[in-house]
Amino acid sequence: MNAVWDWASGVVDWAVANWSHPGDDERGVWPRLVEHARLAYVSILIGLALALPLGLACVRWTRLYPPVLTGVNVLYAVPSIALFFLMLPYTGFSDWTAIVPLALYTLVILLPNVVDGLRQVPEHVRQAAVAMGFGPLRRLITVETPVALPVIIAGLRVASVATISMVSVASLVGLGGLGQLILSEGFRRQFDAPIVVGIVLTVLLAFATDALLVLAQRLLTPWARSGGRRGRRHRAAVPAGEATDADAGTDPTQTADSGNGARPWTS
Amino acid sequence: MITFEGAAKHYPDGTVAVAGLDLTVESGRTTVFVGPSGSGKTTSLRMVNRMVEPTSGKVLVDGQDVRSQNPAQLRRSIGYVIQQAGLFPHRTVRDNIATVPLLLGWGRGRARARAAELMDLVGLEPSQAKRYPHQLSGGQQQRVGVARALAADPPVLLMDEPFSAVDPVVRTGLQDELLRLQAELHKTVVLVTHDIDEAIRIGDRIAVFRPGGELAQYDTPERLLTHPVDDFVESFIGYDRGVRRLAFFPANGLSLREDVVLDDQDTVERALNTVDTAGEPWALVVDQLRRPLGWVAADRLRREPSGVELGRLDLTAYGHTFDVERDSLRAALDAAVLSPAGRAVGVDADGRVLGVVSQADLGGAIWSVSG
Numbered sequence: 096m097n098a099v100w101d102w103a104s105g106v107v108d109w110a111v112a113n114w115s116h117p118g119d120d121e122r123g124v125w126p127r128l129v130e131h132a133r134l135a136y137v138s139i140l141i142g143l144a145l146a147l148p149l150g151l152a153c154v155r156w157t158r159l160y161p162p163v164l165t166g167v168n169v170l171y172a173v174p175s176i177a178l179f180f181l182m183l184p185y186t187g188f189s190d191w192t193a194i195v196p197l198a199l200y201t202l203v204i205l206l207p208n209v210v211d212g213l214r215q216v217p218e219h220v221r222q223a224a225v226a227m228g229f230g231p232l233r234r235l236i237t238v239e240t241p242v243a244l245p246v247i248i249a250g251l252r253v254a255s256v257a258t259i260s261m262v263s264v265a266s267l268v269g270l271g272g273l274g275q276l277i278l279s280e281g282f283r284r285q286f287d288a289p290i291v292v293g294i295v296l297t298v299l300l301a302f303a304t305d306a307l308l309v310l311a312q313r314l315l316t317p318w319a320r321s322g323g324r325r326g327r328r329h330r331a332a333v334p335a336g337e338a339t340d341a342d343a344g345t346d347p348t349q350t351a352d353s354g355n356g357a358r359p360w361t362s
Numbered sequence: 363m364i365t366f367e368g369a370a371k372h373y374p375d376g377t378v379a380v381a382g383l384d385l386t387v388e389s390g391r392t393t394v395f396v397g398p399s400g401s402g403k404t405t406s407l408r409m410v411n412r413m414v415e416p417t418s419g420k421v422l423v424d425g426q427d428v429r430s431q432n433p434a435q436l437r438r439s440i441g442y443v444i445q446q447a448g449l450f451p452h453r454t455v456r457d458n459i460a461t462v463p464l465l466l467g468w469g470r471g472r473a474r475a476r477a478a479e480l481m482d483l484v485g486l487e488p489s490q491a492k493r494y495p496h497q498l499s500g501g502q503q504q505r506v507g508v509a510r511a512l513a514a515d516p517p518v519l520l521m522d523e524p525f526s527a528v529d530p531v532v533r534t535g536l537q538d539e540l541l542r543l544q545a546e547l548h549k550t551v552v553l554v555t556h557d558i559d560e561a562i563r564i565g566d567r568i569a570v571f572r573p574g575g576e577l578a579q580y581d582t583p584e585r586l587l588t589h590p591v592d593d594f595v596e597s598f599i600g601y602d603r604g605v606r607r608l609a610f611f612p613a614n615g616l617s618l619r620e621d622v623v624l625d626d627q628d629t630v631e632r633a634l635n636t637v638d639t640a641g642e643p644w645a646l647v648v649d650q651l652r653r654p655l656g657w658v659a660a661d662r663l664r665r666e667p668s669g670v671e672l673g674r675l676d677l678t679a680y681g682h683t684f685d686v687e688r689d690s691l692r693a694a695l696d697a698a699v700l701s702p703a704g705r706a707v708g709v710d711a712d713g714r715v716l717g718v719v720s721q722a723d724l725g726g727a728i729w730s731v732s733g
Contacts, residue, residue: 223448225413226520227461227510228438241452318452318494 109288124276128296131272134193135259135300141194142201142254147247149202150209151235160210171203175261179268193265200261201254208250212243245319248312252305259301263293273297363389364410364518364550368419371405371575379405380575382419387567389424389517390548394565396555398598402575403554407520410552411440423518438462441511441519441549446527447503449495455481455506456491462514473513480509485539501532505539512547521553525560537563558599562587562606570595584610608692611731613684616694616724618708618717623648626655626673630666637663644703646680647672652714654680657703683707686716691728698724 115123153160178196186192216239224238240247263274276293280286312319364387371379380402387393395403408414409421412433421428428436449458456477457464463473481491484505495503504524511519524540525533537560544551555561561568562583570586572578572594579591587607590596596603622645624633637645637660645663647655656677666675681701684693686708697706698721705720719727 217446217448219444219446219448220450222413223442223444223507224450226411226437226442226444226448228434228436228465230434238450238452242450244452316452318454318496 106288106291110292113289124292124296127273127276127293128300129272130270131259131262131274131297132300134190134197134262134265134270134272135255135304137190138194138197138262139201139251139255139258141198142205142258143251145198145202146205146209147240150206150213153206153210154213164207164210167199167203167206170199175200175264176267179265183268188269190270192268193262193270197258197261197265201258204254204257205247205250208246208253209243212246212250213239215246216242241316244316245312248308248315252308255304255308256301259304260297263297273300363387363424364552365422365425366406366409366419367422369406369409369416369421370418371402371409371414372417378402378575379414380409380416383575383577385569385577385580387550387552389550391566392544392551392553392564393567393569394553394555394561395569395571396558396561396565396598397571397578398556398573400573401571403556403569403571404522405575406571407522407552407554410518410520411437411442413437438465438514439516439518441514441516443504443507443511443519443521443524445523447495447500447507449503449506449510451495454492454494455486455498458495458506459509459513461510466514476513477509480513483512483543484509499532500528501536504528504536508540508543512549517550519549519551521551523554523556526555526557533560540564559606562609570598572598605692605695608695608728608731609690611691612687613689613691613694613708614686615731616686616691616708616719616727618686618719619723620717622646622718623652623715624672626650626671628672629668630663630670630672630675631668633658633672634660634663634668644705646703646705646707646715646718647675647677648715649673654683654707654709654715656680657701657705659703678702680707683709683713683715685709685711687711691724691731694719695721695724695728 110124113122113124115125149163153163175196178199179192182192182195186195220242221234221239224234229238262270262272263277266272266274266278273293273296276289280289366383366385368382368384369380370382373379383402383406395407397403405414409416410423410428412428415429423440450461453461456474459477459480460470460473463476464470468476478488478491481488486502486505486509490498490502495506498506504527507524511521525536528536540551541564553564565583567580568583568586569580570578578598579586579595581589584607586595587599587603587610590599590603600606619640619642621640622636622642624636624645624647626647626649633645637643643660644657645660646657649655655673657680658672658675658677662675679702682697684697684706687710694706694708698704698719701707705718706724707718708716710716
């Protein structure tokens with residue numbers, strides 16, 4: 096055990112000693128962490144900003160979806176390293192070399208969630224919104240997107256974790272945040288402390304981001320959450336991705352007068 | 363008043379949803395569109411708020427072509443209740459109900475006050491205001507759907523199979539509620555259903571649609587039952603239409619026999635005298651509060667010792683009674699058919715026996731009203 100303990104305290108010592116270098120913003124663990132978070136978050140936000148309108152378009156014009164989905168899937172099959180190198184002639188060693196491919200990967204993961212989320216809006220809800228006098232845009236923004244939100248956020252959680260882990264690969268082109276610790280300081284010098292610190296901080300960043308998204312979901316979709324605690328779930332309105340945590344709670348006081356709210360729509 | 367003038371809907375693939383509908387829906391009344399699936403009843407309904415545009419002909423609301431108005435604005439002035447309620451899952455009950463007032467630009471405070479009013483009107487508890495739709499039962503959800511449709515006080519209310527997704531007991535309750543609301547509000551209601559019983563129960567006028575989107579008959583419920591125009595309407599209504607029609611005639615016109623109603627403290631001897639004088643094969647025994655206990659047959663009385671009180675005999679069950687003031691001839695006939703004595707027991711609102719009526723006497727009464 097002592098050997099493990101010594102090793103671990105060695106890693107921590109290295110991290111503390113190299114946390115930051117006053118006067119030199121480029122070196123140290125902390126600037127790498129900040130860079131990592133910046134590259135990941137900007138990519139995720141751009142990916143989300145692209146996935147939302149593209150997803151809306153794919154739902155509105157259904158024929159658009161198969162080619163778009165095939166297109167982004169092909170993109171996903173391209174190794175990230177290749178994409179980073181392909182970007183170099185255009186963006187040089189700026190952040191964009193990392194951000195453009197990472198945003199595209201986020202888009203690939205998010206797009207099906209946006210489309211599925213919007214498609215899962217029950218037809219009777221959509222019809223009711225039309226009949227109440229919502230215009231198409233207002234309906235999309237105030238009814239369909241909120242109802243799709245749990246599925247979209249579920250996709251965002253997957254996409255953000257994937258993106259945060261993939262930022263490290265960009266260290267091959269001189270970017271990559273914590274990946275630089277792993278590649279330049281650790282791998283090249285045959286020194287494991289920076290590698291461990293890089294991995295641990297990447298995982299912690301992913302966890303923290305995921306926790307933030309869960310919190311955001313709780314705040315943004317209180318209606319999806321309350322079902323698990325005290326009510327019957329209206330199946331038609333529950334996104335499949337959210338069904339796991341919520342079906343347990345059934346309120347016995349509400350069984351009287353219970354109709355079946357989940358029959359398929361028939362005209 | 364809603365007028366369909368040759369309104370038709372043909373789809374590009376050749377399907378005819380509605381084949382030229384001419385019909386006038388009266389203001390302040392409930393008109394039911396009924397028919398099997400594929401008869402164009404829902405399509406016709408949706409032409410009124412432009413959720414479906416006719417391919418030829420037009421629809422007028424109070425003389426104005428619906429196509430002269432922007433669809434979204436038109437729809438805010440027409441209440442719509444959808445099958446399964448179609449509530450917005452991400453909005454509370456209160457905000458669901460306030461939907462149209464908010465779209466119309468009322469302030470939030472005024473819209474919520476209106477929502478509270480409507481919750482009361484449709485029989486929802488104020489405590490349910492902040493619940494989300496999935497926390498309600500199907501019947502409660504449908505009430506919210508009705509409240510939402512009425513929120514901006516539209517003169518016209520369209521209801522598309524509003525009660526088809528709830529169980530029969532809840533459905534009957536919601537139908538009663540609709541009748542009560544309509545007696546109070548006098549909206550121009552157009553309701554679509556495939557359930558002819560619901561149509562007859564709720565409608566002031568009924569439009570029966572046949573497959574292919576044609577109007578088969580447009581009449582009052584009573585006329586529909588007495589004079590179906592053709593075989594399709596007759597079979598759609600069902601072959602018990604004669605019996606159903608009796609629901610439109612009150613039972614209070616029946617002449618009830620009071621002489622064969624006997625007290626449980628009367629003796630067998632007295633009972634025999636009574637039935638022999640009346641020439642009736644059965645007598646009804648009631649308790650001191652005149653609530654029915656059961657039937658006793660004249661043949662049976664002859665075999666019992668003459669001094670025994672009727673209350674001590676094993677009596678034949680009387681089945682169910684009918685309320686003379688509130689029930690219809692249909693209920694009275696049903697009570698008579700189900701009774702082992704072949705006679706129905708008529709009671710007042712407190713369940714006290716007013717008299718009995720035999721199947722033969724009922725037959726005479728039915729013949730005289732339906733002749």
